[in-house]
Amino acid sequence: MATIFEKLFKNSGTKERQICLVGEPNTGKSTLANRFSRDFTGKKEDVSPVSPIPHETVEITKLEHFDFQVGKKKLDVTLVDTPGIAQSIDYREFMKHGLTQNEAIQRAKDATGGIINSIKYLKEVDLALVVMDSTRPPFDQVSLTLLGTLESHNTKTIIVANKTDLTDANVELIKSTFPHIPVCPISALNGKGVEDLYQQIAAIA
Amino acid sequence: MMLEFITARKIKNLDSSELIDFIIDRVMDDKILLMEKTFTPEEKLDLLTKGLTNAQTKTSKGINMVQIPIETKTSGKLRSKTTQIQFNLFAPGTSQIDQQEDGHYCVKSWDGKIHATV
Numbered sequence: 276m277a278t279i280f281e282k283l284f285k286n287s288g289t290k291e292r293q294i295c296l297v298g299e300p301n302t303g304k305s306t307l308a309n310r311f312s313r314d315f316t317g318k319k320e321d322v323s324p325v326s327p328i329p330h331e332t333v334e335i336t337k338l339e340h341f342d343f344q345v346g347k348k349k350l351d352v353t354l355v356d357t358p359g360i361a362q363s364i365d366y367r368e369f370m371k372h373g374l375t376q377n378e379a380i381q382r383a384k385d386a387t388g389g390i391i392n393s394i395k396y397l398k399e400v401d402l403a404l405v406v407m408d409s410t411r412p413p414f415d416q417v418s419l420t421l422l423g424t425l426e427s428h429n430t431k432t433i434i435v436a437n438k439t440d441l442t443d444a445n446v447e448l449i450k451s452t453f454p455h456i457p458v459c460p461i462s463a464l465n466g467k468g469v470e471d472l473y474q475q476i477a478a479i480a
Numbered sequence: 481m482m483l484e485f486i487t488a489r490k491i492k493n494l495d496s497s498e499l500i501d502f503i504i505d506r507v508m509d510d511k512i513l514l515m516e517k518t519f520t521p522e523e524k525l526d527l528l529t530k531g532l533t534n535a536q537t538k539t540s541k542g543i544n545m546v547q548i549p550i551e552t553k554t555s556g557k558l559r560s561k562t563t564q565i566q567f568n569l570f571a572p573g574t575s576q577i578d579q580q581e582d583g584h585y586c587v588k589s590w591d592g593k594i595h596a597t598v
Contacts, residue, residue, distance in 0.1 A: 361542070363542030420521050420528065
């Protein structure tokens with residue numbers, strides 16, 4: 276009986292938040308989703324597949340209703356890992372990564388569907404974490420369009436400047452390009468800066 | 481691939497949806513467009529989505545787009561005026577838009593052949 280009551284009232288009074296990881300392909304969204312999972316649920320297995328091949332995530336993956344507790348702030352968070360958004364997809368790009376032509380064509384079809392679903396999902400989120408690769412210039416059309424759309428929807432947004440473990444990372448360029456949006460530098464791979472990101476989420480969400 | 485220049489005047493009577501269809505029809509027809517127009521982020525996202533939706537049924541794979549702001553200066557006897565005009569370059573997803581060191585943009589196909597430079 277006690278267990279039923281515990282389950283029923285576990286999250287009563289705790290605010291529910293949908294936090295979405297969005298951005299271009301291969302910026303480290305899934306690596307960050309897996310870190311959230313390990314840090315807040317204690318699970319060792321990955322929630323999202325990670326690969327150097329672009330568009331590895333072709334479906335929206337959710338880590339549902341976990342206790343996001345940072346300091347005194349506690350939220351009931353559903354984290355949504357979305358497929359990377361690109362303007363166009365060419366199956367020949369996948370063949371460069373060793374996929375056969377048939378596999379590459381299938382991957383291109385799956386990735387296309389994934390992008391369309393990611394875009395549809397943008398309207399439903401409470402907080403968007405726009406994940407960028409700090410080693411790439413931040414002037415791409417996808418990031419500009421995403422940030423503009425989130426701003427026009429009044430969606431709370433944090434830019435996650437990922438891959439700071441790489442020597443050519445340039446977080447200052449991202450900060451100067453988007454001075455009106457909070458930027459949090461992290462390495463999802465080694466965990467550096469992730470605690471600061473959690474603090475920012477707790478403050479904003 | 482052929483480059484087509486679309487002035488703001490030519491598209492002034494089209495609403496958002498008609499404009500997006502106008503672009504998609506031409507780009508799917510293997511045209512490169514240079515269009516004088518400022519798009520909202522929602523229009524750009526809509527264009528991206530519809531371009532990719534087409535990609536699922538046709539051989540083309542989305543639409544590549546680059547926004548090119550251009551400043552024009554006019555000088556008069558009393559004062560000079562600076563106006564910013566927004567141009568957008570659209571190309572089929574089977575191609576690539578690269579910015580060159582001199583600031584120009586070129587549209588290349590997969591084999592490296594340059595089809596247009598603006």
